[in-house]
Amino acid sequence: MLLLGNLLCLYLITVYGCMSQKPEDQHQVMFLAGPMTDELVHGAVLDAFDCSHPIRPGSTQYFEYLQSRGVTHFKVPLSWGQLLPTGLCNQPQQAVVTCYRTLMKQLLEVGLQPLVVLHRSTLPDTLRLKYGSWESQELVEMFEQYAEFVFGEFGALADSWVTLSSLDELRDAELQNALDAHTSVYRHYHKLFPHRVLSNDDQNVLGIDMVDILHPDDTIPNSHSHQSDKNRNNSQPSCSMIYCKTWSNFASMTSSERDAFLNESFPVDFQWATSSESFKVEGGWLEDGKGETIWDRFGHENKVFDNQTADLACDSYHKVDYDVYLLRGLNVNAYQFSISWARIFPSGHWGSRSEKGALYYDKLINALIESGIQPVVTLYHWDLPQALQDSGGWTNTSIVEAFKDYADFCFSRFGDRVKTWNTFSSPWVVSHAGYGTGEHPPGVKDYVVASYQVTHNILKSHAEAWHIYDDKYRKTQSGQVGIALNSDWAEPMNPLKPEDIAAADRYLQFMLGWFAHPIFVNGDYPATLKTQIEQKKNKCPHSEPARLPVFTPEESQRIRGTADFFGLNHYTSRLVNNSDGGCTPGPQGVGDFQAHVDPSWSVTASDWIYSVPWGLRRLLNYISTEYLNVTKVPIHITGNGMPNQYGGDTLNDSHRIEYIKSYINEALKAIHLDGVNVQRFTVQSLMDGFEGPQGYSKRFGLHHVNFDLPDRPRTPKQSAYFYTTVIEKNGFASRKQYFNVPELNNIASNKLPSMPPSTVPSQAKNVWRKFSSLTNFQRKLYHYGTFSQGFTWGVSSSAYQIEGGWDADGKGPSV
Missing domain, CATH: 3.20.20.80 (Glycosidases)
Structure with missing residues (x-):
């Protein structure tokens, strides 16, 4: 919990350089908890709460407990897909908007500041299917519109914001577009709220979640921890940095984000x-x-x-x-x-x-x-x-x-x-x-x-x-x-x-x-x-x-x-x-x-x-x-x-x-x-x-x-x-299946052309050469595949095998 807060504070120093964090100034330090999770069996909690159902009872008491332990901020990751299922700002799920408003108000009532995360790693399905990944400039524009919607709905309830999280999943052009989107949203935020300026005197934050990017050792020592907290932490078992980091990368996923199916192909040499x-x-x-x-x-x-x-x-x-x-x-x-x-x-x-x-x-x-x-x-x-x-x-x-x-x-x-x-x-x-x-x-x-x-x-x-x-x-x-x-x-x-x-x-x-x-x-x-x-x-x-x-x-x-x-x-x-x-x-x-x-x-x-x-x-x-x-x-x-x-x-x-x-x-x-x-x-x-x-x-x-x-x-x-x-x-990407079938030139017309000189002997020799070298094993091998589209299947019979009536209705004898 404290680690996340320290990492975020370090990010502010690194990027902006204008927040003079003084260890002795309690109000300058962000102690971050969250996000809220969905409760599962035996008290285990695995998925970040995404307002797809009502806030569970007892949340206010939980927030009060965190505030009593020195927590100042609580992470509230928003679900782009839940808020705007279609991706359009004029078609929000109002129940989800109301749920997030209620959650932020509960935090404020007990003295915790919401740290709102606009977007984590998983794109709404409708936008992903239409625009693909962050390589699409259109997706960047949709994110900017989504951010404007969020600021309009929740801007009065939160002073601290994170635009994007899990940037370590992005590469090259995707990462550049995401950073450009962050810059654009940052500027738009300060146009909407000009009185909120980053300075030495206030804690308004608009930044990128750096938990997945900073080196584990890049943390700021917390000089405000009580001695009893230190003693308790020293006596508790700790997990390795690699496991903690790997687990935390996925812990805030909702079940829908976690289980979303990826319709893509594997590498060509897989x-x-x-x-x-x-x-x-x-x-x-x-x-x-x-x-x-x-x-x-x-x-x-x-x-x-x-x-x-x-x-x-x-x-x-x-x-x-x-x-x-x-x-x-x-x-x-x-x-x-x-x-x-x-x-x-x-x-x-x-x-x-x-x-x-x-x-x-x-x-x-x-x-x-x-x-x-x-x-x-x-x-x-x-x-x-x-x-x-x-x-x-x-x-x-x-x-x-x-x-x-x-x-x-x-x-x-x-x-x-x-x-x-x-x-x-x-x-x-x-x-x-x-x-x-x-x-x-x-x-x-x-x-x-x-x-x-x-x-x-x-x-x-x-x-x-x-x-x-x-x-x-x-x-x-x-x-x-x-x-x-x-x-x-x-x-x-x-x-x-x-x-x-x-x-x-x-x-x-x-x-x-x-x-x-x-x-x-x-x-x-x-x-x-x-x-x-x-x-x-x-x-x-x-x-x-x-x-x-x-x-x-x-x-x-x-x-x-x-x-x-x-x-x-x-x-x-x-x-x-x-x-x-x-x-x-x-x-x-x-x-x-x-x-x-x-x-x-x-x-x-x-x-x-x-x-x-x-x-x-x-x-x-x-x-x-x-x-x-x-x-x-x-x-x-x-x-x-x-x-x-x-x-x-x-x-x-x-x-x-x-x-x-x-x-x-x-x-x-x-x-x-x-x-x-x-x-x-x-x-x-x-x-x-x-x-x-x-x-x-x-x-x-x-x-x-x-x-x-x-x-x-x-x-x-x-x-x-x-x-x-x-x-x-080679995976699950949707695409038509093409089959290498020789062109059938004889299906355009039923009219028989003039017969050329017979080529049967020479063609037969070519066929014989092609197959005569096969081993017995190769001849027995079965081929699994599909015939070409338009291929015709049928059954047959012969008159003498099934008709009977050998002399009926004037039929003459056959051999």
């Missing part, structure tokens, strides 16, 4: 992908020398729903042509799949390598390339060779060398064709569910030691794989090696509570920062995570809840910067509040937070995935600022999807369509509106598969798989057709 994971689809669990994996053992021990196993799964081990046929139908340009370590090295070590296992992946990779689809390979997606687990698995430091050898072999064998590699996918799940809670194989329940040791070894294994590629293969293969990290977005349960904001930050540090900070920042774990664990160690000397390993300086140096892109698996979000976890092991106990969901969020067949699309945009912004500010590597969305329950109308998955559509659109917003460098979107997954402990009861696939039939037939769901449409349009 990549569209879908995915699968080896143990979920391959089957062939013991064929051609493959070794047993921890998921094989888990299923055979009847620890999966309905005693199901991955023995056959989708039988993809025998259906390369079939799966690539599905991919061609989707029109994806990338397919992300994982290699089964135990199929390549049955014992987990180089000496046991299986040529037949490698040939399977050769066949798949070659088929993809022949179809114009880029293979994206994940080295490890959870299916550890059981032989390695028998020696301790990821808790044994020797696994680092074993993984290094495995990665080396894969790079050497497939790297001439594979140009994008994920070392690990969702490693947090391995540490958390495999070695922490024991929900996944190997079923270890040790969140005090094992879970943290697993992460430690995974990070070192990732780094060794990256260095192997960088040292031996990058120069000749020119590929990229990264890691796919999973993370929710964390939103504070109650944004009025600093402790909840700090708790949301800790949630992200314990999930995403645990892996991302060592790789993308400094080679070590986040300070927040280390501090929490150290505090718990001191608080709980007899029941240590967590033991965090320490990297040597050499290990940190080896880990830092080992990624050519940031892979992100994201499915849902959480509301997080501060909570004393005591001495309980696990992220919530050690991290002192609790995670919740909003009952209004759309549910899925999964008990942990709720549809919260706007969380993706916020998470992408956070990642871009927290981890990629220096390295500037791109983000690949390596996994996003939701399951349907088995049964019912399995092909009409409208819920999945809405989920995919919304999440893709939030990625589009992050690219277009926020400047985040996202280069790929991967929908999980190509087909239904074996979903771990849930077996085949949860269906993530774009294609339905009938697991009741031995040949495992696949059928596209409605979501497959929808995704294909998005790919064909």
